[in-house]
Amino acid sequence: GNSVTQMEGPVTLSEEAFLTINCTYTATGYPSLFWYVQYPGEGLQLLLKATKADDKGSNKGFEATYRKETTSFHLEKGSVQVSDSAVYFCALSATGFQKLVFGTGTRLLVSP
Amino acid sequence: DTGVSQDPRHKITKRGQNVTFRCDPISEHNRLYWYRQTLGQGPEFLTYFQNEAQLEKSRLLSDRFSAERPKGSFSTLEIQRTEQGDSAMYLCASGRRGGAETQYFGPGTRLLVL
Numbered sequence: 001g002n003s004v005t006q007m008e009g010p011v012t013l014s015e016e017a018f019l020t021i022n023c024t025y026t027a028t029g030y031p032s033l034f035w036y037v038q039y040p041g042e043g044l045q046l047l048l049k050a051t052k053a054d055d056k057g058s059n060k061g062f063e064a065t066y067r068k069e070t071t072s073f074h075l076e077k078g079s080v081q082v083s084d085s086a087v088y089f090c091a092l093s094a095t096g097f098q099k100l101v102f103g104t105g106t107r108l109l110v111s112p
Numbered sequence: 113d114t115g116v117s118q119d120p121r122h123k124i125t126k127r128g129q130n131v132t133f134r135c136d137p138i139s140e141h142n143r144l145y146w147y148r149q150t151l152g153q154g155p156e157f158l159t160y161f162q163n164e165a166q167l168e169k170s171r172l173l174s175d176r177f178s179a180e181r182p183k184g185s186f187s188t189l190e191i192q193r194t195e196q197g198d199s200a201m202y203l204c205a206s207g208r209r210g211g212a213e214t215q216y217f218g219p220g221t222r223l224l225v226l
Contacts, residue, residue, distance in 0.1 A: 004154075036217075043116075044155070044203065044217040089154050098143065098207075099168065100215060102154030 002027040002094050006103035009087075013080055013110050021075040021106045023064075023090035031092040033057075033066050033073040034100065038087045047075075047088070080110045114138070116218035118204050124224045125194055132190045133221045137206030144187050145215060146179055147203040148172065155203055161187060162209065194225045 007022040025031065035047040035057070048057030053068035062077045073090060090103040117136045125131050137144050142163050147155035158177070159169045163184040173179075176194075181187040191198055201222050205215040 034214075043219040044205075046214050046216070049214065091154070093213075098160055098213075099145065099157035099170075100147075100155070100205075101157070104152070104154050 002031070002092060002101045004090050004092055004101055004103035006088075006090050006106050009105075009107040011106060011108050013108070015082055015110055015112050016079045017110075019075070019077040019080045019084075019108065021088055021090075021108070023073045023075065023103060025071050025073065025090075025092050027071075027092055027094050027101075029094060030068075031094045033064070034091040034093070035062070035064055035073070035075050036089045036091060036102075038089065038105070040086070044089065080108070082110045082112055084108060085110045116204055116206050116216055118202075118218040118221050120221060121219060122222045122224075124226065126226050127194060127196060129194055130190065130192045131194060131223065132188055133202055133204075133223075135187045135189070135204030135206075135218060137186070137204070138216055139185075141206035141208050141216070142184065143207045143209060143213070143215075144181055145205040145207070146187070146189050147205065149201040149203055149220070150199075158189075191223075194223075196225050199223055199225045 032051045034049045036044045037047045048059040050057040050066035056065045087105045091100045145160040146158040149155040161181040176192045201220045204218045207213040207215045
């Protein structure tokens with residue numbers, strides 16, 4: 001079946017450090033890929049998405065590139081801020097299906 | 113755009129009681145989804161509606177669970193004879209039909225079954 005695997009957290013970084021959160025997927029066909037973020041006490045928010053191979057999604061300084069050859073969608077940011085502390089979820093929506101399949105989430109903690 | 117709203121935000125109940133949650137989607141969205149999230153896990157799909165039709169149900173949705181969207185607007189999720197294992201965050205999301213649609217999530221209803 002379709003699945004998403006994320007690196008385990010927490011990821012602890014100092015402000016202005018480079019961030020990578022790994023995400024790989026298993027799916028039939030050509031899924032769409034998403035990163036959602038959950039800030040403390042808030043609901044899930046879409047951070048970025050990509051709908052086909054080699055697409056790059058970007059938002060708020062975060063980027064992720066849809067790599068079909070490695071079935072990956074790693075999240076990156078060049079310089080994190082304390083306000084980026086949150087839980088990040090990688091997700092996919094398989095071709096012809098509507099539901100999202102989520103990874104287990106990766107908690108990011110950024111210290112000043 | 114007022115966003116997706118859910119009510120109540122928190123619910124504590126005793127095992128064996130019935131509970132009902134409500135979700136109001138973004139007004140122009142014709143798709144509505146329910147997910148369940150337990151501590152330390154990602155959300156898991158339960159069911160979804162397109163307008164008033166329930167098009168898919170997960171095997172996670174036992175006979176004790178029922179969802180409705182009677183007029184294609186708000187939706188309710190009812191859990192009968194609650195069990196301690198039902199304790200979780202119940203999330204609602206809405207979206208508009210179309211390729212690679214974005215799902216917009218509500219704040220969730222946190223259920224605790226004692």
